[in-house]
Each structure stands twice: as structure tokens, then as C-alpha cells.
Amino acid sequence: MMMGGPACESCGRPMMSGTSGKYCEGCTDARGALLTYKEVHRRLVEREFMGRNGMPREQAEVAARNALSRMPAWQGGAR
Numbered sequence: 001m002m003m004g005g006p007a008c009e010s011c012g013r014p015m016m017s018g019t020s021g022k023y024c025e026g027c028t029d030a031r032g033a034l035l036t037y038k039e040v041h042r043r044l045v046e047r048e049f050m051g052r053n054g055m056p057r058e059q060a061e062v063a064a065r066n067a068l069s070r071m072p073a074w075q076g077g078a079r
């Protein structure tokens, strides 16, 4: 992960400079509101861990849950 730039507080991905708000467009709806945990988790599983890393779904779901548990948006909240 790149240091310095703003990172999405939901998924941790670096965001384009000039982005307003705390969350990237992958974690928000058309109005900029944060999606549900379930939806963010599903996107992370399918796009990142299965899509990019080629993990099987079961493994990807665990990896995504672990990744989200460290994010400010999901601390102590939905699980």
C-alpha cells in the first residue's frame, strides 16, 4: 500500500488525489454513502481476492473478512 495519499477507510485501497470523503467509489453508492458490510465484503471477495489473486471463494471470504476487520470503517461494528 502506498503511504502518504488518502486510503479508503473501508477497504484500505489508495484513492485518487482530490477524492473527497473517507471511502473510495468501490465502497460507496451513487450518492457517496458507504455500502453495507455485506456488500463491501462481497466486492472485495469477488474483485480482489478471487479476481486479482485467483483464490477459491471460501479462502477469499476469510481473507476479505480479515482485511476488513482492520479497517476504521468496520472496527467494532458489523461482522
Ligand SMILES: [Zn+2]
Residues within 6 Å of the ligand: 008, 009, 010, 011, 012, 013, 023, 024, 025, 026, 027
Ligand atoms: Zn474502499
